[in-house]
Amino acid sequence: MSWIDDRASSLEADEFGFEVLPETDQSFENALAKARDGERLSVDDGIELMTTGTDSVGIDPRRKELVLEAADRRRAEVVGDEVTFVANVNNNVTTACNVGCLFCNFKDTAHQFEEEYQEEHGGFTKTPAESRDIVGDAVERGVYEVTSVSGLHPGMTLDEEHRELLDPDDPELNFKPPEVYETPPATYREQIAAMAETGAHVHSMTPEEVHHAQRGADWDYEYVYRELADVGLKTVPGTAAEILVDEVRDVICPGKITTDEWVASMEAAADVGLPMTATIMYGHVENEAHRVQHLKVIRDLQDRTDNITEFVPLSFIHQNTPLHEHGVVDSGASKAEDELMVAVARLFLDNVEHIQSSWVKYGDEHGMKLLNCGADDFMGTILSEEITKRAGGEYGEFRSFRDYAEMITAIGRTPVERSTDYTERRRVDPDADVIGPRLGPEADGTPLLD
Numbered sequence: 001m002s003w004i005d006d007r008a009s010s011l012e013a014d015e016f017g018f019e020v021l022p023e024t025d026q027s028f029e030n031a032l033a034k035a036r037d038g039e040r041l042s043v044d045d046g047i048e049l050m051t052t053g054t055d056s057v058g059i060d061p062r063r064k065e066l067v068l069e070a071a072d073r074r075r076a077e078v079v080g081d082e083v084t085f086v087a088n089v090n091n092n093v094t095t096a097c098n099v100g101c102l103f104c105n106f107k108d109t110a111h112q113f114e115e116e117y118q119e120e121h122g123g124f125t126k127t128p129a130e131s132r133d134i135v136g137d138a139v140e141r142g143v144y145e146v147t148s149v150s151g152l153h154p155g156m157t158l159d160e161e162h163r164e165l166l167d168p169d170d171p172e173l174n175f176k177p178p179e180v181y182e183t184p185p186a187t188y189r190e191q192i193a194a195m196a197e198t199g200a201h202v203h204s205m206t207p208e209e210v211h212h213a214q215r216g217a218d219w220d221y222e223y224v225y226r227e228l229a230d231v232g233l234k235t236v237p238g239t240a241a242e243i244l245v246d247e248v249r250d251v252i253c254p255g256k257i258t259t260d261e262w263v264a265s266m267e268a269a270a271d272v273g274l275p276m277t278a279t280i281m282y283g284h285v286e287n288e289a290h291r292v293q294h295l296k297v298i299r300d301l302q303d304r305t306d307n308i309t310e311f312v313p314l315s316f317i318h319q320n321t322p323l324h325e326h327g328v329v330d331s332g333a334s335k336a337e338d339e340l341m342v343a344v345a346r347l348f349l350d351n352v353e354h355i356q357s358s359w360v361k362y363g364d365e366h367g368m369k370l371l372n373c374g375a376d377d378f379m380g381t382i383l384s385e386e387i388t389k390r391a392g393g394e395y396g397e398f399r400s401f402r403d404y405a406e407m408i409t410a411i412g413r414t415p416v417e418r419s420t421d422y423t424e425r426r427r428v429d430p431d432a433d434v435i436g437p438r439l440g441p442e443a444d445g446t447p448l449l450d
């Protein structure tokens with residue numbers, strides 16, 4: 001049994017001892033009135049809306065609908081009736097990781113990738129040439145963006161200089177020389193450069209990856225982002241956020257960076273001029289107060305940087321994860337919780353223009369419903385999706401432009417192809433004979449897949 005399994009098996013849902021609890025002196029009615037009037041909400045206001053009132057147990061269906069209606073009105077006021085999406089492909093470089101997050105089934109223990117390891121495993125590490133070919137093929141089909149989020153491979157470093165700085169005998173550095181592995185991992189600079197060479201907009205380097213890319217060195221997060229921007233990094237995914245409350249992180253991802261470090265990394269990205277997204281991964285051990293505290297961290301960050309292009313709620317997919325396998329959780333969030341998460345995000349994040357609904361996480365029907373709960377973006381085409389699939393997700397890996405046009409039009413909204421940072425937008429004609437992307441570097445309106 002690994003330390004990951006041992007830790008997971010020792011956790012019980014009633015043993016967390018959380019100090020942050022969904023308790024307030026506010027009332028649901030007052031919080032809803034503030035939301036309707038467009039006033040900036042307090043954390044207590046958010047908790048009342050997220051719980052549909054702390055004066056009773058469970059979600060009140062009537063009150064929930066009032067919150068959803070307020071959020072949908074706010075969405076219409078802020079962004080109108082357009083529903084955006086991006087032509088993108090996922091290219092995750094490696095599954096090798098030793099962090100041991102209990103909510104994750106994407107990673108494979110890095111030891112399995114070493115040359116001396118003889119057993120079979122389902123993980124992978126891609127060379128820069130392989131990344132270039134995968135992304136290049138997608139660009140030729142019309143893709144605009146490549147999203148790349150990977151495990152923290154012990155052999156990966158920022159560049160060759162970084163590699164020379166690291167001592168493989170220091171366990172705190174999580175480093176082994178690349179030649180130890182069956183497929184020696186390239187540096188972050190090499191991988192970003194390879195994907196950027198195709199012309200794709202490279203959306204990559206989470207705060208956790210940037211932390212990994214400066215471990216054991218004197219340089220800071222800003223230095224890493226500048227080095228990678230020089231070889232083609234364009235925007236930054238604000239993932240690895242999970243719940244930005246450390247008492248929750250101590251339970252589900254004790255090996256990850258802290259909330260303050262996550263924020264510091266995002267501020268560094270903003271200082272370099274790299275637009276960024278922000279996420280939340282909810283529906284596991286956290287409570288409603290943690291969710292709203294997380295929103296407050298994001299809102300405060302946006303107040304300081306004005307650099308967050310969209311907020312992405314990610315519902316926890318529990319199957320095949322250590323948290324589920326060891327009985328710490330028996331499910332993810334309910335559909336009502338998903339609706340309230342999106343709605344309260346729209347109402348609380350008064351300085352973030354776009355809220356995403358992820359069809360990969362929610363499926364088509366539920367994902368469409370969330371577009372009427374405050375969301376205005378419906379993710380991307382994603383020609384390959386590996387993280388959610390490995391955790392037990394069931395909603396597929398590809399969405400065509402025609403699918404988008406038909407689904408969005410069916411709910412009375414306008415389909416709009418967008419760039420990653422929303423600066424380029426193109427309305428899609430649902431009645432066109434051929435419907436495909438046009439914003440990508442080689443896009444000409446041809447469908448991504450025949």
